[in-house]
Amino acid sequence: MTINYHNFWDFIGNENIIHYWQNCLRTRKFVHTYLFIGPEHLGKSFLVSKLVAAILCIQPNADGAPCGSCAPCQQLAKNIHPDYYQLLPDSEKDTISIERVRQWQKSIATKPFYNSYKIGFIEEVDKMSEEAANALLKTIEEPVGQTIIFITGIDENNILPTIKSRGQLFRWRRVNNQILFKHFAYDCNELSATRRDVVYCADGRPGRVIQLLADPRAQLRELNFVQTIIDLILATSAQKMTLLDNLSKIKDGTYQLENIIERTAIIARCLLGRKILGSSYYDSLIAGRDLEWPNLLSLINKLQNMKERKAYNQNQKLVLEDLFLMT
Incomplete structure (x- = not known):
């Protein structure tokens, strides 16, 4: 210890x-x-x-x-x-x-x-x-x-x-991003772009920020994961199959089905906030693509339903196809 x-x-x-x-x-x-x-x-x-x-x-x-x-x-x-x-x-x-x-x-x-x-x-x-x-x-x-x-x-x-x-x-509650920004800026006046991205990806969990900052490869995987989820939410049906295939290739316990559902719900809620407020951290990842209200709300409802019925032990590929292809 x-x-x-x-x-x-x-x-x-x-x-x-x-x-x-x-x-x-x-x-x-x-x-x-x-x-x-x-x-x-x-x-x-x-x-x-x-x-x-x-x-x-x-x-x-x-x-x-x-x-x-x-x-x-x-x-x-x-x-x-x-x-x-x-x-x-x-x-x-x-x-x-x-x-x-x-x-x-x-x-x-x-x-x-x-x-x-x-x-x-x-x-x-x-x-x-x-x-x-x-x-x-x-x-x-x-x-x-x-x-x-x-x-x-x-x-x-x-x-x-x-x-x-x-x-x-x-x-225990997740920590406000502003608190994390202040802590992980150290002696700098502003966070670097990398530290800012890591804080957002950590979803209010300081231990996850520390993990990602200590491991550049894990950091890259996390940023790619967030980009993939956003692309899945915004992509056409034809594009989604390729993206789902990429997601299934991630061999990391951090990205098991339960975690993917939880993280997707957080990202979807952030995108919903962007639709209401007009901007969010994810603007650069959205790259000018349009968010459809009905699709976003449908996705959030499906995610909530999956969490309530604990769909984590089912076939991951089938669950994700149902989640994204039918939305």
């Missing part, structure tokens, strides 16, 4: 959540379970890693930040702290099975090595099977001793209501 101790409270956006935890660490008063729910790349897991370090530190600073030098801090840095247990989705199946939940429960139920807290971290709980989620309830409802459990998730609708009701829920 890597922690920046010098800029411990350096976060972008969601200030209300950060302020809550600054006060919480000063008073050292905690509840048993916390849920952080919201889109990827907002800093949910990043904050959990910092909170774990701060809570387990035996010599915290006055502002609640960890010292970075005590034995627990050093053990966390080496990922060998005996009182901290993570539960992550299986890398191959992308789910959390009931077997892994039960194994994690046994670990979290033991007495702490230090005279302090035991902390569990469950990442992406919305990828947990219903059977596993029900098994998890016992630990949340009947925590052993001084146990704190952090849970993160993306889709609130995929989390059991009984899990949500047992903990303190924090809903």
